[in-house]
Amino acid sequence: MEDNLEVTKNKYSIPQMTIAFIVLTVIYSFRNIIFLNVAFFKSNNGELLLAVIGLIISLICAHFANIFAGKSFGIFVRRIKQGKVLWLTFFFTLSVIIIYYGKVSQWIETAHQPLFTMVTIFLSAIAAGLCEEFLFRDLLFNIFTKLFVKQRYVLILPAILSSLCFGLLHFINLIRQTFTVTAQQVIVVTAMGLMFCTIRILTNNMWPSVIMHIAFDISPVVLTGDALAPWSSIIVIFIWISGISLLTIWAYHHHCLKERLN
Numbered sequence: 001m002e003d004n005l006e007v008t009k010n011k012y013s014i015p016q017m018t019i020a021f022i023v024l025t026v027i028y029s030f031r032n033i034i035f036l037n038v039a040f041f042k043s044n045n046g047e048l049l050l051a052v053i054g055l056i057i058s059l060i061c062a063h064f065a066n067i068f069a070g071k072s073f074g075i076f077v078r079r080i081k082q083g084k085v086l087w088l089t090f091f092f093t094l095s096v097i098i099i100y101y102g103k104v105s106q107w108i109e110t111a112h113q114p115l116f117t118m119v120t121i122f123l124s125a126i127a128a129g130l131c132e133e134f135l136f137r138d139l140l141f142n143i144f145t146k147l148f149v150k151q152r153y154v155l156i157l158p159a160i161l162s163s164l165c166f167g168l169l170h171f172i173n174l175i176r177q178t179f180t181v182t183a184q185q186v187i188v189v190t191a192m193g194l195m196f197c198t199i200r201i202l203t204n205n206m207w208p209s210v211i212m213h214i215a216f217d218i219s220p221v222v223l224t225g226d227a228l229a230p231w232s233s234i235i236v237i238f239i240w241i242s243g244i245s246l247l248t249i250w251a252y253h254h255h256c257l258k259e260r261l262n
Contacts, residue, residue: 069139
């Protein structure tokens with residue numbers, strides 16, 4: 001499979017890619033924090049301006065993340081058709097639909113917000129969806145892919161490790177949430193990271209996962225922070241989404257290996 005991976009054509013070394021990832025992630029993570037204690041930015045107009053600034057910084061970070069990832073939106077040079085794995089993709093897609101069906105109420109709630117608040121939510125969702133996908137599903141995923149390029153599980157290990165890093169990044173939300181709420185968010189976000197990795201692998205394209213991420217983040221909680229949820233539902237979501245995602249990646253990876261041998 002090594003010769004069919006885009007990352008093998010990347011001119012940047014793993015240390016260079018890693019430094020770029022760290023620098024861009026720090027810039028993205030702290031893009032708005034310096035303004036938090038400024039009274040103006042706590043008003044509706046201030047929050048909107050802050051969202052615009054955050055979007056501009058996120059677009060710049062996403063652009064450079066893609067450059068260091070190799071300027072390619074795909075994982076494979078040539079996408080291998082799913083073949084017999086298609087049935088598992090169906091169940092994965094069904095799981096995604098169910099997850100997003102649960103987001104409909106939040107989309108409706110967002111649509112009923114005051115105009116400035118609604119625009120702020122949309123801009124914040126776009127900023128997060130774009131930058132986080134290009135940082136974690138593009139650059140960091142490619143770093144781990146390049147690191148494990150000669151390993152048998154060259155797709156599974158990058159998916160797991162990049163998703164864990166993606167989840168842990170959300171501990172930064174401790175500045176506005178309690179530890180318990182943030183810990184729940186980290187667990188759910190790690191599972192969602194695996195789901196976004198699966199989407200990128202199956203489509204061999206960044207944009208579907210970017211769009212899905214933006215859609216997932218369109219919610220008033222983007223501004224207010226998450227609320228405490230029952231731990232039972234958090235665990236069920238984590239096991240369900242992580243399980244179906246990893247199983248789908250493993251099955252598709254196994255299928256790709258068989259196709260390359262034939």
